[in-house]
Amino acid sequence: MKIWNLFIAVLIAFAFNPDFLLAKNAPTPAIAQCRITCTVSSVVEWSDTYFEDIDLELNNKTKTSEGQASLTLYTNGDVVLTADNSKSSELSSGSISLQTEYQLHFDGSGIDQTGAKPTDWCAFDTFLKEPVEIIHNPADGAVLVTLSVKASVDEINKNNTGEYYAIQTLTACWKS
Structure with missing residues (x-):
């Protein structure tokens, strides 16, 4: 009678849960996992390594000359710009130098752009x-930076004629 009771219990269990008997014999499922990472990069980069060259000319009629060049700076946060203030940023030829001044303009004001x-x-x-x-404005991840240079000389004479050279370096880094 005990066997019949066990048999009836198994039939009832199978009737309510047909997977009861099958689950015992089913193989364990195969599992595959994937680890996912996402890095949000800090972006501070220029559109190019160099501004276009700026060529100026001074003569007896024009003792001051200005020029400019622009590059795009891409960023996804607030940054600061610094400049090279060494003698290499002064227009010079040997021991003779010209009055050299710089200025920056931006296509955005930092308010809406x-x-x-x-x-x-x-x-x-x-x-x-x-x-x-x-x-940085979250809706605008770039700014056009225009570097202007002005060269001046008080007097042009045979001692200060020739080619003058300077290199200005702008460095962008995260605001601390």
């Missing part, structure tokens, strides 16, 4: 002594 207020004209050795802060 990524950018900053334009800087004042400054001599090469004081240009961006205080770094300029570029404010």
Whole structure:
């Protein structure tokens, strides 16, 4: 009678849960996992390594000359710009130097677009002594940075004619 009771219990269990008997004999499921990571990169990069060359000309009629070049700065946060204030950023030829000044303009003001207020004209050795802060706008991840240079000479004579060279380096880094 006990066997019949067991048999009836198994039939009832099978009637309510047909997988009861099958589950015991089923193989264990095969599991595969995948680890997923996502890195949100910090972006501070120029559209190119170099600004276009700026060519200026001074003569007896034009003792001051200005020029400019632009590059796009891509960023996904607030950054600061600093400049090279060394002698290499002063227009010079041997031991003779020209009065060299720099200025920056931006296509955004930092309010509705990524950018900053334009800087004042400054001599090469004081240009961006205080770094300029570029404010990032989340809807705008780029700012057009225009570097302007002004060369001046008080008097042109045979002693100061020739080619003068300078290299200005702008460095963008995260605002701390």
